Amino acid sequence: MGFDIHGMNPTIRGGSKPERPSDEVLYSDQDVLREYFAEVSQYEQKNPGIYFRRNVWGWRPLWNCVYWYCDRIISEEDYDAGGFNDGHEISAEQATEIADVLTQRLDSGAIATYVEDHEQERKALPPQECSRCKGSGRDPEADSVIVEVGKKWWHCRSCEGKGKTPNFASYYSVEASCVEEFRDFCKDSGGFQIF
Numbered sequence: 001m002g003f004d005i006h007g008m009n010p011t012i013r014g015g016s017k018p019e020r021p022s023d024e025v026l027y028s029d030q031d032v033l034r035e036y037f038a039e040v041s042q043y044e045q046k047n048p049g050i051y052f053r054r055n056v057w058g059w060r061p062l063w064n065c066v067y068w069y070c071d072r073i074i075s076e077e078d079y080d081a082g083g084f085n086d087g088h089e090i091s092a093e094q095a096t097e098i099a100d101v102l103t104q105r106l107d108s109g110a111i112a113t114y115v116e117d118h119e120q121e122r123k124a125l126p127p128q129e130c131s132r133c134k135g136s137g138r139d140p141e142a143d144s145v146i147v148e149v150g151k152k153w154w155h156c157r158s159c160e161g162k163g164k165t166p167n168f169a170s171y172y173s174v175e176a177s178c179v180e181e182f183r184d185f186c187k188d189s190g191g192f193q194i195f
Helices: 029-046 056-070 076-081 092-108 110-124 176-189
Strands: 002-007 049-053 088-090 143-150 151-155 192-194
Touching: 002 056, 029 143, 029 176, 049 176, 056 110, 056 176, 076 088, 076 176, 088 092, 092 110, 092 176, 110 176, 176 192
Parallel strands: none
Antiparallel strands: 002 049, 002 192, 088 192, 143 151
16 A cells, blocks of 8 residues: 655646556557656656655655644644545645745754654564464464474464564654655645545
8 A cells, every 4th residue: 555645736847748658558568668657757757746655654654754843734634634545635835834844854954863763763663473373473374384393383474483573663664865755746746635
């Protein structure tokens, strides 16, 4: 699962949007497919306010960071809605203000500190009981068999027989470069929708 953030009135700084071939052509010829998506990628790089994407592991901590520094700009309702793919809108004025605050915080080093603190917290999270084997280390649906002292038992694929897995929250990470990219998107987005 991921989040697709679309600029509502993006600033176009260069190039023209590539014309999409018909699905029949696009999906029957791998060269056409690659070429089309390469052109789309180049167009979006020249025009960062069009589209921003992150998987769920990257979007939620980024949105948390934005809210941390921009809680006077985005309401609690905006923040909560930002965790869902239902098209919630952030106005052009809000997007510009978010970009300004993120620029200030990036320049001051506050974002780097935030990212470092988040990373330390993430790494310090204790492992949790494996949800597949309930901590036993054995999984009746596993493919591999381990023989131990003449007994056969099924080895859990999720925890590799340890009974513990990384803490679920440890998968959520954020990087300063991601904040910079989002800042650039906000600046040129003309407001945005979260899908």
